[in-house]
Amino acid sequence: MATSMSQENFKFAPIPKRPRRQQTFRAPMLQSISLENPYLNSRTNSFATLLKDIGPFTMACNREYLKEFQEINRIGSGDFSIVTAAKQRIDGCKYAIKRTRKPLHSNHPKLEALREVFIMSAMNELNPQENLLRLYSSWFENKGTELYIQMELCSKGSLQKLADQGECSADLVKRATLHIARAISAIHSCGIVHRDVKPENILLADNGLFKLGDFGIAGRAEMVEMDDKEGDGRYLSGDRLAGARSSDDLLSADIFALGASALEVGSGTRLPTNGPEAHQIRKGQGRFYESCFDALWNRCGERFAKVVQQCIHTDSKKRPRADELVKSLAAVVTGEEDGPSVKESVTRLKQKEMEILKLTEVVLSQKGRITALEGALRDLVNSSKKHSSN
């Protein structure tokens, strides 16, 4: 690997804390941070300049996936990658290994594939939040033509898979939305946009935490080309489709994508990629849009549906910021949890009443026995008094 990517150089200056009241400035500039991460450190998005920043692109590496890992099974694939679950032979732990599908012959596709590694490693360092998929390591094989990424394994699969299998309860949808809002808040606070938030990239770990994965097209908010329309059409906001004009537009497009994902899995309606119905979702009106919302409202409740509605607001400025969204979703999810706990406490109260009744019966029956014992004792005392006077 190039020297600028070596571990010794991998130092991150602390991110300056943003003043709380500065609400309009959403994307802190990363230039002020001394990152030895080529992608994030570069002042440009141009690959030519990036290559100069990195220096000679040598990919000497002698790691071998199959020697190091015991493959368990294939868990997913996309247009550019194959993902497998594998057990590391030394530490015995299971990981997800993502490898590129097509050979990367020139520097350009190599850098493009490395984008995910750069972003994930930067997040590991800057803000290792529990709802962000964790990167462990990465290496090239086959003379530098294949990139391998070793990540944390989410063995329960993607939210999309859960939805397809009919395993998306209202509670699960709400929890997923809250967890991913936390993940988005963490990346946005570092000036990074994801640009591909969707149920396929939301993964469920064994411990019940949802994680945001697939940073394949993520980037620094201030560096992403504004007219870029990359991403899945289903979750693409109207403003991004028309060409985002500012970093704020890009940040709020992630919020739109999360809202559209929640609407899709929460309503149980597959959103269209394009056409008039996709347009209705972006415009926030029309019969299809309303039927999706009715279904979401009925299934997940009014408060959650309203938060989702705000996320996919057609006006990007009316959408909540990620940190605001976390707060409102946390309130909704906790509010919903109050429902069952009220029921539970009524049941518990009834159980306590029964116990008190039983105890009262016991006390009453013991009272009878005590009275009888007292009587017997009195008789005994009286008879012994008589006996002694005789």
Ligand SMILES: Nc1ncnc2c1ncn2[C@@H]1O[C@H](COP(=O)(O)OP(=O)(O)O)[C@@H](O)[C@H]1O
């Ligand atoms: N860490 C992981 N744990 C479990 N499944 C994963 C993991 N990473 C990816 N997957 C599965 O593989 C699929 C493709 O991975 P992804 O990173 O989204 O690749 P692509 O960039 O090709 O879309 C995901 O939709 C998911 O089902």
Ligand SMILES: [Mg+2]
């Ligand atoms: Mg993906």
